[in-house]
Amino acid sequence: MRTPAQARTQPPRQPAKSADALNTAISDLWQAAAIHSKDAFNQQIVPIYTRLLDALKAQNEAVAEQQLLDLLKQTTRACHHRWTLRLPLRRPGSDYRKYEIIYTEALITALAIDCLKQAHNDPPDQLAEALLPQDTLTKLKDDPIVWQDWLGYFEQAEEGGLYAVSIQQRTEPTTTLRTPKKTQAIDTLKTPKRTKTTPKPPPGSGRAMLEAIHTALNNGTLSYNQPGDAVQVDRAGRTFLEHPQILKWCNDQLKLNEDLKTLKSRFSRLKVLSRSAQGKQLWYGKHHEKDRRHIGYVIEDPAGLWPGNAPTGHFRIEIPTPKKQG
Secondary structure, rough: OOOOHHHHHOHHHHHHHHHHHHHHHHHHHHHHHOOOOHHHHHHHHHHHHHHHHHHHHHHHHHHHHHHHHHHHHHHHHHHHOOOOOOOOOOOOOOOOOOOOHHHHHHHHHHHHHHHHHOOOOOOOHHHHHHHHHHHOOOOOOOOOOHHHHHHHHHHHHOOOOOOHHOOOOOOOOOOOOOOOOOOOOOOOOOOOOOOOOOOEEEEEEHHHHHHHHHHHHHHHHOOOOOOOOEEEEEEOOOOOOOOOOHHHHHHOOOOOOHHHHHHHHHHOOOEEEOOOOOOOEEEEOOOOOOOOOOOEEEEEEHHHHOOOOOOOOOOOEEEOOOOOOH
């Protein structure tokens, strides 16, 4: 931090811009991690970066804030990629839902320690003792598999998948190309098959709106799984699109200038939307038992919105039940 004398002699704009950039990056990470309330994130995760910034300034104050900003952006990208996978990787039989929160915290903390490790030669577990809050470190160590995979990050181990996720590495097995068999005669040239191209949906159609949601979720411009977000996912991986907020978002994003009744009519024609036993498309959902109920559309198949498995959250979708007769 600058002294009052320095503040009088140095232009005030640069620190303000730097602070704004760091605050924005912290907020982006909170949304990408999607495992804490804002208060919990401020109490459990933000102190890690405060301590890390002090440590980086002790090494080189001139570049410390930029180092931290780069780390926050890298961690945000890694968290977005993390929700396309089921961690831990290479651990057959593991209940990925049990590990959703702890492996996300393991990813965030491993990246922070790795940043500090570049300036220190101390082992990662010793750096963790100095940088991480005791509660966070205890959670990581409580499960031997989690701790083993956390340490494995620094050895680029495949188990757990933390290192692979940190660099957004694809984890699908590579297809092995087979050597073609030799033929006795020269093969006749064949006309290549025409590849079918999916026609672009008409502007303002339900498919165009769904495609816009899909694109925004995958490039990180549409927030999800946070209180107030129009997109929520439950523990079963079903996606809840709140009505009418999601239609208003589509209207603004696609610059349609349509009334909600028209948008609802078009969007409701999508076959991917789940229907209740009574044939209704609008379902109820809430974050907690005492929260007010939200209404929205439900999509069970993640393929229409997500690049892989949906990033499961804690939202509760209420299944409509038939009214009792008599």
